[in-house]
Amino acid sequence: MKILLLTGFLLTTSIIFGETKYSSEQYIDMWKNTAIAQMLSHKIPASITLAQGILESANGNSKLAKEANNHFGIKCHKAWSGATFIQDDDTKNECFRSYVSAADSYTDHSLFLSGRGRYAGLFELKLTDYKGWARGLKSAGYATNPKYAHLLIEIIERFHLNQYDKYTSVDEKDHHLRKKHPSKIAVMEDADKKHNNTHENANVVKGDEQQATANNNTIVIRQNSHRINTNKNKVKFIVVKEGDTYLRIANEFEMTINQLYKYNEFIKKDVLEVGEIVYIAPKKGRALRMNEMYTCQRDLSLREIAHEEGIRLNNLMKINLISNPEEIINKGTKVTLR
The missing domain is CATH 1.10.530.10 (Lysozyme)
Known part of the structure; x- marks a missing residue:
């Protein structure tokens, strides 16, 4: 073939x-x-x-x-x-x-x-x-x-x-197509960056799926499909939508999947849930001074608290002297965040 x-x-x-x-x-x-x-x-x-x-x-x-x-x-x-x-x-x-x-x-x-x-x-x-x-x-x-x-x-x-x-x-x-037709290839190598000006003559259209063509060059300006939010500890996150995958989110925000896993401290799981928080920036080592204490509004684990607050799990475990991040903490319990 x-x-x-x-x-x-x-x-x-x-x-x-x-x-x-x-x-x-x-x-x-x-x-x-x-x-x-x-x-x-x-x-x-x-x-x-x-x-x-x-x-x-x-x-x-x-x-x-x-x-x-x-x-x-x-x-x-x-x-x-x-x-x-x-x-x-x-x-x-x-x-x-x-x-x-x-x-x-x-x-x-x-x-x-x-x-x-x-x-x-x-x-x-x-x-x-x-x-x-x-x-x-x-x-x-x-x-x-x-x-x-x-x-x-x-x-x-x-x-x-x-x-x-x-x-x-x-x-x-x-x-050898990219060498013979540099204006038709989105060249990624530094040595070929001089060809990027070929995009100036192409039509530009905003939107997720629309595209316009001119001289065999097409440029699509894609707007991020997720709104970027910032939590009370100043960590940026998005909310999962229907059809989201780790790969799709990583690509949207120009991250590797390894970065996405690291920022969110994901454990083994295959499917993102709609409405779930996904951080697109590193979590904090501790909460801001105004958010020093967390009062559990329901029974939940320290892992869940860490993700909700955008604080690294290992840090919370050390601060609260808890060895098992999956251990359930009862409603009404106060957890130290810094």
């Missing part, structure tokens, strides 16, 4: 506050051939590579992807001698690899997996066994998110990425 060059190639681009924001579909169009080429060279399913890129880089919108061309969240480790990028992750000021181009990030991702013994078992799986690869990556410690495998599988099945695992070659014309 070959990838055929699509004539009249059209890519929609979202621009918010003067910055380009890419959708999952755009990301796939941009990088599917690179993922297939890496699969043919290094025997890593293209679906897995694409899903990891979407998840780790928030469709190429994350700060790490934009400023360091790192689409897979690969940290420096001792053997890395290249450029670096520092940002907070599981701990403060962690060292991440930085690349000249995003394509280099794809190559290094393949070398990273194929060159480490802990991932060796994955290469015994079939290229079409994306579920086995997803679970194997989580088991081998690629990410700390307990739902990492589930999230990869969800992305692959939602966008039918496993179709690319069956390809046996990459059409060279399509592979």
